[in-house]
Ligand SMILES: O=C(O)CCC(=O)C(=O)O
């Protein structure tokens with residue numbers, strides 16, 4: 001029996017099981033006949049349908065066994081409880097059924113949502129409203145979808161081994177602030193997915209200095225050539241994205257998201273930004289990804305391999321919402337628009353990690369992205385003569401608009417350049 005995954009109109013995952021053609025019954029294969037579905041079995045099963053009631057686990061009172069970055073004790077306590085992987089009631093039989101079908105489920109992923117605010121009273125109120133949701137409910141609180149079992153364990157294990165070998169070529173990025181060199185606490189590399197993306201990245205001749213290169217362009221110029229092992233992943237991810245697009249046209253409709261660099265209508269990943277977190281001390285701080293080269297309302301799909309790490313999404317708008325989840329070997333996280341505009345994401349430090357059998361304390365993430373050549377080209381030069389950076393406005397009367405500005409890194413002062421773009425992210 002074949003299984004396929006797709007997205008329902010409300011963002012949840014649907015597992016569709018395709019029965020074998022009727023004439024397969026005539027092949028005389030007794031073993032196969034014995035495992036065929038009975039006629040009363042549904043052809044389409046919502047991934048979490050059998051755990052619809054009674055399995056919400058409130059983690060508010062769970063003690064913390066992992067001190068996280070120390071800045072969010074409540075979230076750390078909740079995520080530590082997640083670490084213990086208490087299975088949701090009723091989820092086991094569903095999970096085994098789905099695994100047997102070679103397909104995917106989000107049934108045993110726990111997501112903690114905790115609205116936060118500065119004041120003591122608001123924090124107390126937030127703690128009271130903290131709740132745990134199933135991964136299938138994630139799209140109702142954040143523009144994201146978390147999927148498990150998209151790839152088989154063998155595929156994930158063998159890819160992890162390939163990537164660990166590759167990662168000997170990956171590097172820390174560095175920058176200078178007041179004569180002090182800073183380096184990213186992780187190793188990274190860019191891989192092109194096709195030669196088109198190479199020529200479009202190479203064509204980006206925007207001037208920049210050491211202080212003005214905070215886009216993916218520098219990485220793309222130094223990108224490693226396509227890696228054959230990434231192609232099947234790309235194909236699968238694109239299929240899932242196109243399925244989502246057909247049920248969520250409003251996410252893609254009015255902005256130039258459908259004009260990809262190669263002029264095609266569909267979303268195509270053109271490169272992968274890979275990260276290696278060597279141990280729990282490696283991390284990436286709260287950030288959103290560079291819009292200048294990704295364009296408005298971009299989509300980022302991230303795949304996790306090796307050690308389980310905490311991943312956190314925090315809304316930029318009030319009431320602040322924090323979504324904390326544990327990303328495991330083989331998990332696929334889709335950050336849909338407007339996640340890069342309205343939310344930050346981070347992989348915080350963790351004091352203790354459960355070692356992965358192959359990679360021990362190491363986690364590798366692959367983030368599939370689409371480079372938007374024409375968007376990058378549209379960004380004007382600032383008064384310093386460097387490429388301006390595109391950002392989104394989160395509050396006030398201009399909320400929802402994008403603008404270009406001079407955004408140097410390090411000690412250099414911005415030149416004051418400012419220009420609105422023609423796009424909005426809230427339409
Ligand atoms: O490792 C991850 O899951 C996230 C990495 C990330 O945010 C980035 O590379 O921009």
Ligand SMILES: [Fe+2]
Nearest residue numbers: 287288289345
């Ligand atoms: Fe990111």
